[in-house]
Amino acid sequence: MSAASRDSSSAGCRLYLITPPRFAVTRFREDLAAALDAGDVACLQLRLKDATPDDVKRATETLMPVCHARDVAFILNDDAGLAHALGCDGAHLGQTDGDHAGARRLLEGRILGITCHASRHLAMEAGELGADYVAFGAFFPTDTKEVVHHAAPEILEWWSQMMEIPCVAIGGITAENCGPLVRAGADFLAVVGAVWNHADGPEAGVRAMNAAIGAA
Numbered sequence: 414m415s416a417a418s419r420d421s422s423s424a425g426c427r428l429y430l431i432t433p434p435r436f437a438v439t440r441f442r443e444d445l446a447a448a449l450d451a452g453d454v455a456c457l458q459l460r461l462k463d464a465t466p467d468d469v470k471r472a473t474e475t476l477m478p479v480c481h482a483r484d485v486a487f488i489l490n491d492d493a494g495l496a497h498a499l500g501c502d503g504a505h506l507g508q509t510d511g512d513h514a515g516a517r518r519l520l521e522g523r524i525l526g527i528t529c530h531a532s533r534h535l536a537m538e539a540g541e542l543g544a545d546y547v548a549f550g551a552f553f554p555t556d557t558k559e560v561v562h563h564a565a566p567e568i569l570e571w572w573s574q575m576m577e578i579p580c581v582a583i584g585g586i587t588a589e590n591c592g593p594l595v596r597a598g599a600d601f602l603a604v605v606g607a608v609w610n611h612a613d614g615p616e617a618g619v620r621a622m623n624a625a626i627g628a629a
């Protein structure tokens with residue numbers, strides 16, 4: 414999850430996959446393996462908003478080995494303590510997901526990503542705190558989450574020209590619309606629908622995203 418060298422092309426930009434909001438773990442295990450085998454994926458974020466800690470534990474125990482077998486980092490959404498307890502590679506925290514500084518200490522040596530919406534100020538704060546990446550969005554309309562913050566590619570350009578810390582773009586990103594985000598300097602494109610809801614299936618979704626990143 415570190416940014417490789419950055420230039421004005423797509424070099425270094427990678428796919429950041431997020432799970433669908435709901436799934437049956439046993440079946441999803443196979444879908445995930447197939448998706449990860451279809452092309453480059455830097456990490457998987459387990460994002461189960463309505464699940465109990467036990468559900469998250471079961472999903473992690475099933476899915477993390479699938480990721481690790483393919484050298485894909487496994488990041489847990491929302492809960493740094495649970496990410497630590499379950500041995501995840503890191504956690505992604507939003508602005509209301511607890512104590513960022515405490516999470517940074519707890520997850521020493523692991524990945525900590527922080528949602529910064531469309532705010533330069535929040536991104537600077539996250540950087541100072543030691544975040545491994547900052548996430549900006551939403552860039553496009555999305556059916557996956559009700560969003561109140563809307564970002565434009567300029568924030569990626571501003572951040573990537575100024576800072577070494579990688580930036581993630583999120584929100585309604587597809588193979589068709591991602592070009593400007595890659596060219597603006599996004600290090601990772603985080604997607605749900607573009608892969609899991611792809612008309613030809615998740616494998617086609619991963620292939621299409623990687624082709625679009627490469628062509629940007």
Ligand SMILES: Cc1ncc(COP(=O)(O)OP(=O)(O)O)c(N)n1
Nearest residue numbers: 490505506507508528548581583603
């Ligand atoms: C990579 C990435 N970026 C942003 C988010 C959104 O996090 P948050 O604002 O906490 O919203 P929820 O995902 O918790 O609904 C994310 N999950 N991942």
Ligand SMILES: Cc1ncsc1CCOP(=O)(O)O
Nearest residue numbers: 555557558584585604605606
């Ligand atoms: C979790 C999240 N945070 C901002 S937009 C979003 C949803 C991303 O999903 P999709 O790629 O389907 O728009």
Ligand SMILES: [Mg+2]
Nearest residue numbers: 491506507510
């Ligand atoms: Mg959150």
